Amino acid sequence: MTKAIxxxxxxxxxxxxxxxxxxxxxxxxxxxxDGLAALEWLETHQPKLVITDITMPRLDGLALIERLxxxxxxxxxxxxxxxxxxxxxxxxxxxxxxxxxxxxxxxxPEKLNSAIRRVIH
Amino acid sequence: MLKTxxxxxMTIRRNVLQGEFEVSRDPDVVLTxxxxxxxxxxxxxxxxxxxxxxxxxxxxxPSSRSGLGDDxxxxxxxxMELLVNEMIKLGAVRATMRAHLYGGANMHSGMRxxxxxxxxxxxxxxxxxxxxxxxxxxxxxxxxxxxxxxxTGRVRCRSVxxxxxxxxxxxxxxxxxxxxxx
Numbered sequence: 001m002t003k004a005i006x007x008x009x010x011x012x013x014x015x016x017x018x019x020x021x022x023x024x025x026x027x028x029x030x031x032x033x034d035g036l037a038a039l040e041w042l043e044t045h046q047p048k049l050v051i052t053d054i055t056m057p058r059l060d061g062l063a064l065i066e067r068l069x070x071x072x073x074x075x076x077x078x079x080x081x082x083x084x085x086x087x088x089x090x091x092x093x094x095x096x097x098x099x100x101x102x103x104x105x106x107x108x109p110e111k112l113n114s115a116i117r118r119v120i121h
Numbered sequence: 122m123l124k125t126x127x128x129x130x131m132t133i134r135r136n137v138l139q140g141e142f143e144v145s146r147d148p149d150v151v152l153t154x155x156x157x158x159x160x161x162x163x164x165x166x167x168x169x170x171x172x173x174x175x176x177x178x179x180x181x182x183p184s185s186r187s188g189l190g191d192d193x194x195x196x197x198x199x200x201m202e203l204l205v206n207e208m209i210k211l212g213a214v215r216a217t218m219r220a221h222l223y224g225g226a227n228m229h230s231g232m233r234x235x236x237x238x239x240x241x242x243x244x245x246x247x248x249x250x251x252x253x254x255x256x257x258x259x260x261x262x263x264x265x266x267x268x269x270x271x272x273t274g275r276v277r278c279r280s281v282x283x284x285x286x287x288x289x290x291x292x293x294x295x296x297x298x299x300x301x302x303x
Contacts, residue, residue, distance in 0.1 A: 010215065011205070013249045014198055017191075055206040057215065084203050091301070101302040106199035108298030109191075115300045 003048035004028040005116070008038045008064065009082075010056040014105075018051070018082070021109040027116075035059025039067060046073065048120055051103075054083045054090065062090075062097050069098035078119040082107060137161070137176045142200070144173030144207040148272040155281065156224030157264045158236040160243050163221040164204060164252070165274030166213035172271025175204040179239050197242045205250070220252050223267050223278050225259035236260065 005027050009015050015031045022029045030047065032038035034056040050068070054061040061081060068074040078100045083090070091102050100119050103112060137143050137154040145152070152174045154161055165172040177200040179193040208218065225240035240259040247254050256276070258265070264281040 011198070011202060011250055013246050014202060016249065017195060017198060055209055057209065084199060084206055095303045099303060101300060103301075104299045105202065106195040106298065111298040111300050115302065118302060 002028050003046065004030040005049045005051060006030050006032060006038060006041065006045075006047040008032045008035060008050065008052040008056070008061065010034050010053065014053070018107075021107070021112060022116075024109070025113045025116075035061060035064035035067075038064055042068065042074070047077070049116060050077060050079045051082050052079065054081060054085050054094070062093055065094065065097040065099050080115065080119065082112075137174050139176050139178055140200075142173060142175035142204045142207065143271075144171065144204065144211055145271040146171045146211060148270070150271060152269045152271055153267065155264060155266050157226055157228050158224070158239065160222060160224045160236075160239045160259070161267055162201065162204065162243055162247075163223070163267075163269045163274075163276055164208055164213075164218050165221075165271065166208060166218050167274060168217045169211070169213045170272050171208055171211045171213045172269060172274050173204050173208050174267075174269050174271070175200050177239075178235070179242060194242065197239075197246065201243070201246050201250075205252075215250070215252065218252050219255045219274065220247050221256040221258075221269075221276055222247075222254060223258050223265055223276075226261050226263055226265070228262055228264065 005022055007015055007018050007029060010033055019029050032041055036059045052061040052064055065079055080101045080103055081094045081099045082103045084105045094102055101115055103115060133150045135143050135152050137152050139159055143152050154176050159176055159178040161174050161176045163174045179197045222243050225236035227234045227236045258278050266279045266281050268277045
């Protein structure tokens with residue numbers, strides 16, 4: 001069965017444009033509205049990639065990455081951060097937390113899909 | 122806090138230029154801008170007593186006849202998300218945020234109704250994201266001058282006669298979607 005890409009963002013509008021960009025490139029997409037909802041889904045599913053925002057209620061993107069990396073089964077899962085954040089300190093935190101890559105919003109669908117091809121083996 | 126000689130609080134006015142946003146909880150701050158076709162979305166969380174304003178114009182190529190293109194929409198989402206995220210960082214909650222929309226005038230007859238397209242985009246964003254729109258003063262052919270006291274959410278919107286004064290424009294970054302793999 002084809003594995004999905006899990007997108008994590010608290011904005012339904014953003015999730016919609018992201019879904020259009022990803023499904024247009026042939027990916028199956030599952031969505032979560034914040035880090036906690038993502039963790040819940042990940043208890044029972046293994047996606048091929050997680051794309052997460054940073055600023056979200058309940059559990060933010062960086063805390064989500066840290067939690068995932070503490071699970072044996074999620075150590076090698078590619079995780080891309082897709083964010084409006086631009087501070088170098090935030091990028092350093094994402095890297096330290098175990099993110100695979102960093103993509104700045106507003107995103108370019110071609111660059112996004114190119115990055116996905118590079119991190120999915 | 123700045124004070125006048127008589128110890129009355131001094132208002133701190135911050136001008137929000139096109140492409141910019143500001144968020145504050147300081148009761149002495151007033152955010153101000155002048156709008157033509159541009160849209161300003163004012164958000165206020167009455168529980169957290171935090172407010173903010175953005176100021177954006179989404180433009181599609183002149184050849185586009187069917188409203189905003191995908192690039193313009195992504196820039197619009199970016200402008201809205203910057204404002205919402207900064208509100209959340211200061212302690213606001215999306216569910217208790219209230220929105221006002223201003224601007225979106227169609228100031229030049231015979232041209233595409235850019236103001237209307239921008240207004241429609243902002244309304245769709247608020248609807249999809251579940252942020253209640255409580256006041257809207259958009260459209261028409263006149264510019265508007267807008268003042269928002271972010272801590273209280275109090276807004277004053279006045280019509281401006283004649284052309285919009287040419288203010289410097291804070292540009293959205295040209296490069297988008299930069300990727301860095303670790």
